[in-house]
Amino acid sequence: MASGNRILVLGIGNILWADEGFGVRTVERLAEDWAFPPDVTLMDGGTQGLYLLPHLETADVLIVVDAIDYGLPPGTRRVFRDDDVPAFLGAKKMSLHQTGFQEVLASAMLLGRCPGRMILVGVQPEVLDDYGGGLTATVAAEVAPTVDAIRAILRDEFGIEAQPRRAAAETAAPAITRDAYESGRPSAEEACRIGDPRVLGLA
Template sequence: MSHTHTVLGTPRVLVLGIGNVLWADEGFGVRTVQTLNAHYCFDDHVTLMDGGTQGLYLIQYVQDADILLVFDAIDYGLEAGEMKLIENDDVPAFMGAKKMSLHQTGFQEVLATAMLTGNYPSQLLLIGVQPEEIEDYGGSLRESVRAQIEPAIQAALAWLAQHNIVARKRETPLTDLDAISAPQIDLNDYETGRPAESVACRLGDERILSDHQYTFDPKPSLLEQGGRSFNVDKRRKD
């Protein structure tokens, strides 16, 4: 079932970028909606959102949307960087076919819940790009995936225009302070601020993990307010 919420007779539109920017190409969806927001503006009934890895926390936004467009990195089994558009009833199947991350499981459940409650978008488009690398913690988009940001935006604008949703090009792109995501994960700051691999191990610091002077300490530590916190990632010297 689908529904029709309206604002002065106009359907509500949600343009959503999902994924984890900390794992290289998995951040494609977020980076694309950030770029779209920086260069284009829409009427008030259109919402652009960085959905990150929020999963089920996005349910209310999806339920309120008549038209939903999602950017994400999807393992289609294609060549790295290849873009594919999926519409309407086929979208949930592709979101769950080859899960690369928990956020995709969560968003598949969002769609299922929205459908069960009868508040499901009447029009749905998934713009997905095949990732090249998702195992580089702290890494950024690979060039094959980065190159698809602009084509993905143009595909989104064309599809939205078919539904009478028209974007306006900004005369001056927004800065990171006006972005829809936290300034700390602005693409330029994120890439230029990443430490070299020699000083920041990507998968766990072997200098510590293999040092017998350090031991795993699962004991709880007391908080000043009287609460109790279990710091399961603490290492201390004996």
């Protein structure tokens, strides 16, 4: 059923830094398993910052999925709405992508083109400084429940029922889908994961 709203479900984050990629991986999973009517767009927003502004300007409803540092136990999921969304995205920045997305929201508000409804679905990360790493087991376990939570929001608040997908959908290049990315990761001995120890002052 169509809701009459143009809904953007946006996963943001950096898949190169372990749990930072939670939002992207969750929307990837949502797109792989479920099909939606044309007024629902699923997007891997990555760390694109202001490049996302045109997509926000054309949306009536924005659902952001991200790793958010609430200072809570890893894997804790929280949902915030409307005026609380910019506040929680900016409360404790973990990386440049959150600063960039704050600018996107601020620009949309300044232009009077911010979506009328905003919902943030965020999960507390466990590890962020593992360069090239995948999701930790704790946070990976929240991908499926978060997919279910997003489907429930779409169903209960906007009257949109997802349908099981019969054919695979692509939201990312095959080489960086979660399975391919994590299974092809070099060992810690082959590839430095936290940076040059001389630069970090560890040498």
